[in-house]
Structures are given as C-alpha cells and as structure tokens.
Amino acid sequence: KVYEDVADLPRLRYDYVVVGGTAGNVVANRLTENPSVSVLVLEAGVSNEGIVDAEVPFLGNDLLTPTGPYSWNYTTTPQTGLNGRTISYARAYLLGGCSSHNGMVYTRGAKDDFDRYAKLTGDEGWSWDQIFPYFLKTEKWTPPADHHDTRGQFNPRIHGTAGPISVSLSGFQWPDFQRRIIQTTEELPHDFPFNSDMNSGQPLGVGWVQSTIGHGERSSSATGYLAPGYIQRTNLDVLLHAHVSKLVNVTQQQGKPRFGGVQFRYGTSLFVAEASKEIILSAGSIGTPQILLNSGIGDHNTLHALGIPTVVDLPSVGQNASDHSYFALTWAVNSNDTMESITQNATRFNEAFDQWNTSRTGPFVFATPGTHAGWLRLSADSPAFEIHPDPSPGYGAPHFEVLFVPSGAGVPGHFISLLMGMVSPVSRGSVAISSGDPFAVPLLDPAYLASEFDVIALLEGVKLAQKFLTAPAWQGYLGAPTVDFAAMNTTEQVVNLRANVLSGSHMVGTASMSARGAKYGVVDPDLKVKGIAGLRVIDASVLPTVPGAHTQAATYVVAERGADLVKQMWT
Ligand SMILES: Cc1cc2nc3c(=O)[nH]c(=O)nc-3n(C[C@H](O)[C@H](O)[C@H](O)COP(=O)(O)OP(=O)(O)OC[C@H]3O[C@@H](n4cnc5c(N)ncnc54)[C@H](O)[C@@H]3O)c2cc1C
Numbered sequence: 001k002v003y004e005d006v007a008d009l010p011r012l013r014y015d016y017v018v019v020g021g022t023a024g025n026v027v028a029n030r031l032t033e034n035p036s037v038s039v040l041v042l043e044a045g046v047s048n049e050g051i052v053d054a055e056v057p058f059l060g061n062d063l064l065t066p067t068g069p070y071s072w073n074y075t076t077t078p079q080t081g082l083n084g085r086t087i088s089y090a091r092a093y094l095l096g097g098c099s100s101h102n103g104m105v106y107t108r109g110a111k112d113d114f115d116r117y118a119k120l121t122g123d124e125g126w127s128w129d130q131i132f133p134y135f136l137k138t139e140k141w142t143p144p145a146d147h148h149d150t151r152g153q154f155n156p157r158i159h160g161t162a163g164p165i166s167v168s169l170s171g172f173q174w175p176d177f178q179r180r181i182i183q184t185t186e187e188l189p190h191d192f193p194f195n196s197d198m199n200s201g202q203p204l205g206v207g208w209v210q211s212t213i214g215h216g217e218r219s220s221s222a223t224g225y226l227a228p229g230y231i232q233r234t235n236l237d238v239l240l241h242a243h244v245s246k247l248v249n250v251t252q253q254q255g256k257p258r259f260g261g262v263q264f265r266y267g268t269s270l271f272v273a274e275a276s277k278e279i280i281l282s283a284g285s286i287g288t289p290q291i292l293l294n295s296g297i298g299d300h301n302t303l304h305a306l307g308i309p310t311v312v313d314l315p316s317v318g319q320n321a322s323d324h325s326y327f328a329l330t331w332a333v334n335s336n337d338t339m340e341s342i343t344q345n346a347t348r349f350n351e352a353f354d355q356w357n358t359s360r361t362g363p364f365v366f367a368t369p370g371t372h373a374g375w376l377r378l379s380a381d382s383p384a385f386e387i388h389p390d391p392s393p394g395y396g397a398p399h400f401e402v403l404f405v406p407s408g409a410g411v412p413g414h415f416i417s418l419l420m421g422m423v424s425p426v427s428r429g430s431v432a433i434s435s436g437d438p439f440a441v442p443l444l445d446p447a448y449l450a451s452e453f454d455v456i457a458l459l460e461g462v463k464l465a466q467k468f469l470t471a472p473a474w475q476g477y478l479g480a481p482t483v484d485f486a487a488m489n490t491t492e493q494v495v496n497l498r499a500n501v502l503s504g505s506h507m508v509g510t511a512s513m514s515a516r517g518a519k520y521g522v523v524d525p526d527l528k529v530k531g532i533a534g535l536r537v538i539d540a541s542v543l544p545t546v547p548g549a550h551t552q553a554a555t556y557v558v559a560e561r562g563a564d565l566v567k568q569m570w571t
Pocket of ligand 1: 242
C-alpha cells in the first residue's frame, strides 16, 4: 500500500528498507513476490498518481521546469567546460523516480557497454548475453496507439511480452518529417545506415524510437512495478514524503560495520525505519552518494573536515560521474507537419487533449524526443583521438546520438531540431556534500565538456547532423537555421557549443561497481557496498560508465539482476 502519512504506516521494522527510485520499485516488487518477506520503500517525493503531465506523453516536458513541485530543483556547480555556466539539472521528486518524468525513450545500449561492465567488474553476469534475459523480463511489447503497420520498424524476436514496463513505437506520426529521415538512410547509407531495431545490442545507424508507453500512457516503474496487483500485497509498503537523511544504528557483523536503520524526515520530525536483513539504496546518482556520504561512507579527509565520523573510508563515493551532453540545431521548415501545429494552436491543442482523454490516441500519445534516432561513431581518423584514446567501449557502440525532433525554437513558425548528444564522454564529474547537514543541497558537477576530447568530438557530431540534412530528401523542405552554425569558424563554433550545451540527465557512476578487492569503486559486482554488511546500492549510480543509450533500460536491468542477487543471498 502507498502511505501518504507516516502515522498510518503499520510498523517501522521490515526485512528490507529500500530508499527511492526507478530501480527501488523494481527491487521492492521482486522481493515481495515471496509473501514472507516484508519491504518498505521510502520516497521523498510525491505520488505520481493524478499528475496529468506524468501520464500524457506529449506533456512530459512540462514536468521539467526547474522550479516545479515534482523536481528536486538542482543546479550544477559552475561548469568550467561551459564558460562557468551553471545549469538546472532535472531529477524527479516523484514516486517512480525519473521514470515518472523522463522522455520515455527506450534504448538498451550496446552489447559493448555491458561487456565492458563485465570486464570492469570481473563478473560475467553483467555481460550483454547474461543481462539480455532481464531486458525481456522488464518489458511488455505493446502495439502503438494508432495500431499502424509496424513491420520493418522493430524486431519482435528481441522483445519481452510479459513484463511490467510497456514499450511501444510511437502511436502518432509526423509523415512529412519521418519520410525524409528514412529516405536519408537510403541516400546516405554509408554515414547513416538504417537500423531496423536499435535495441539488439548493435545500435549503430538510424531507426525508429521505442518508448516506455502503453496504450497511449506513460509506463513507469510506479505504474508498472507498483501496479494494483503488486501494491496490494500486504508485505509491501511505500511511504511518500519521507526524505532520508542517513543510515544509523551501527553495529559490527563479522568484522564489518552494519547499519540497522534508515533515518528519514517526515514533516518536521525524524524517524528511523529498521531493516532486519538489508538496506537498499536506490536514490539515484545524486541521492545515493549523498546518503552514503551523510552516513560516513566516503573519503575520510573530506568527511572529517565536515565533522562526519568515518564509518568506511571509500574515496570513490560521489566520484566518477559520467553523463551525456546535448546540443540542439534548429531549422525553420516549409511544412506545417510539426509539433508547433499543436503547441501554437489552442484549438488543436484542446482537441488533441480531448482525443487523448476519450480514446488515448492522437498527438498527445507522442513522446516529444521524437520518432527516430541515430547512433553514430566518430570517424576513425578524428582529431579527437589525438587528445585521448577512444572512450567508447567498442566498435559496435556509438559516440553520438542524434534525436530528430519535429519542433524547434519556441517562437511562431514551424521547425525541426536535430539534438546531437555526446554519449561517450571522457569528462568525469562528481556529487559531493558541502556540509554536515544531511538535508543541505549537494554539490553537483557533471563536468560537461571538461575534457577537450568531448568538445572536439561534439563538434564533429554537429557536423554529422548537418551532413544528414544535405541529403536530397531535405530539398525544398528546410528553411533557415535559427543559428547559422555552418557559417562560423571553429573558434566561434566552440564558443557557441560551450554557451548552449544542454544537460543530458543521464548521470551514472557515482557509486560505481568495481571488481572485488579493487582499490577504487563503491560496490562489489553483487552491488554490496564495499567494507559494510547489509547494505547495497541498486540504481543507475552503480554503472561504471554511462552507456551509449538513455539510461532507464539499463537501470531496469540493474534492478532486476540486483533483486535476484538479494534473493540468492537470503534463500
Ligand atoms: C529529465 C530527464 C529525462 C530523461 N529521459 C530519459 C529517457 O527518455 N529515456 C531513458 O531511458 N532515460 C531517461 N532519463 C534517465 C532515466 O530516467 C534515469 O537514468 C533513471 O530513471 C534513473 O533511475 P534511478 O533508480 O537510478 O534513480 P531515480 O530515477 O533518480 O530515482 C531516485 C528516487 O529516489 C528519491 N530520492 C532521492 N534522494 C532521496 C532521499 N534522500 N530520500 C528519499 N528519497 C530520495 C527521488 O525522489 C527519486 O524518486 C531521463 C532523466 C531525466 C532526469
């Protein structure tokens, strides 16, 4: 049951206490399949239920306003790679975590990503081949809301059909734009080959985007893993508005410290929830390292300076953050088949909303990142490789993502944008605390474009995006770019990049897995925190490097395997 009020919670002692998460609900669901196991999920944010923007795919962007009630309202530290700019950094303050407000793009990443995780951790269980069944386990392939003919747009053999998370192709089309994208893969096949399913482990090329949408509505870890059939379990409790500060009640177990409880603030009072078996942190790439540091798990010198007693000296906590960064190129177009035909026309907007309300069809089932994406590599002779060896995990993995978005400048007119993402960054950032106050806002440094490699590579990516639009398919369609990037010299282009790069919101690595016995890393390959008993991290923060993909699919499989690892230990 989901509780809004701590006073209604039947108890404060459970077998497992899980903190937050997209991943946390997965773990809670799987552990409570055993009726004799009890689980409490503590979530700082509010319920996802009844929030229209969290249900209607087309309105998802509305949730990302930096000052909104459903966001942690984070701002980065001044980014040296962005000329000292600070940027707002979206993180959901909602049940279901970021799966309740994200762009819904469903991409698993490359086989090479997971094979690198296996290599870095020394655990074959993280390899693509062994993780693949977990992708199927999470997924329920669902026909798109418009029931269009999907032949050739995905490969049914590599999708799950019975999992909690609905995945589908877009249920609304932008035919004029889409036809030209596909035509470009035929006209420039060397640079932009068509990929019939980017979720096969071989994502390179351009293809149809799959989204976590079912029957026209967002599918999230809250709607999927806490669906009525699960949340009614008497052994599964979720408490909202429970902001966890730190782990408490340290004892010793077989020579290791063990925390017996999780301290949280509800209203103005502090409470402790006790876990008899394990505490599982699923508070995400910012929340998880913050709770670890608040609890005395981190770099001894830093903790000492803040007056926090060290429980375990683990200098990697909060370090090693890797994230994607994006740059948008926008053109006016000679077509009215763009999102502006709805966003800038109140009558059509209201009609679309009515249509969604009555039938879960129409433009409002469209997720705004678009219906197509490309996954591309730097050229083999790129000057970026003179600065740094190739950071991608292999030749089957991308350096770039390009999202083809049928909208643009936020001014009257019709536009398209190519959103170019740098998805194999060299830069590494951090999440830190600046005070002994566990509720103080953490210092968030994604280190965008901190490495010269990332700047040169992203410039090459932008040129690839421009090349895409040189195909004959775009003749007569494209108007003027909103910013004439092509007319700038390289120095001006770099200034423009640094001034306009956008957050990727895909941070991972701040509680990274590493091999057992390694001198760095935060968790072992079984996701147990190094040097501590009864504590695991199960969320995106354990991924050692950001995959060449949007990160929710990887988060779901970390959670599914993580739940199995917990079960294996206790049965
Ligand atoms: C704006 C945005 C758009 C995105 N778009 C996509 C996309 O289109 N496709 C995709 O695949 N991925 C996308 N992602 C990334 C993806 O959603 C995340 O990588 C994934 O959801 C992370 O899951 P998690 O479990 O690690 O953490 P989160 O989802 O961040 O969950 C952490 C949860 O813990 C709670 N929490 C944190 N601290 C505390 C605390 N101290 N006490 C109690 N609760 C706490 C939070 O409120 C939150 O609910 C996007 C992310 C963002 C932010």
